[in-house]
Amino acid sequence: MTFAAKIGEVPNFGKKVVTVNGQEVLLVNIKGTIYASENECPHQGSPLTAAMVKNDFISCPRHGYRFSLVDGSCGDHPECTLKIYPVQLSGDDILIDLG
Numbered sequence: 227m228t229f230a231a232k233i234g235e236v237p238n239f240g241k242k243v244v245t246v247n248g249q250e251v252l253l254v255n256i257k258g259t260i261y262a263s264e265n266e267c268p269h270q271g272s273p274l275t276a277a278m279v280k281n282d283f284i285s286c287p288r289h290g291y292r293f294s295l296v297d298g299s300c301g302d303h304p305e306c307t308l309k310i311y312p313v314q315l316s317g318d319d320i321l322i323d324l325g
């Protein structure tokens with residue numbers, strides 16, 4: 227597990243991009259549950275920084291593909307899967323497993 231950010235740096239219903247081990251990771255906070263994913267849409271590589279988040283789904287701003295933040299699946303386009311990283315909270319620290 228690698229330190230990614232402090233919990234207070236990711237606002238509720240907000241996002242933050244961090245670089246961990248040279249990789250861009252998108253952190254999303256939904257009511258205190260933190261999700262971590264790659265920051266590049268698996269469809270055509272758009273950054274997900276400006277993506278819409280609703281419940282535990284994230285929608286790419288470019289063509290609207292909608293991914294589960296839990297398992298990265300895309301219901302309408304099963305050939306595209308967003309990479310999701312396991313998250314662990316330790317006190318105020320967000321730790322992620324880049325695998």
Ligand code: FES
Pocket residue numbers: 267268269270271272286287288289290291
């Ligand atoms: S680049 Fe994300 S949906 Fe096309």
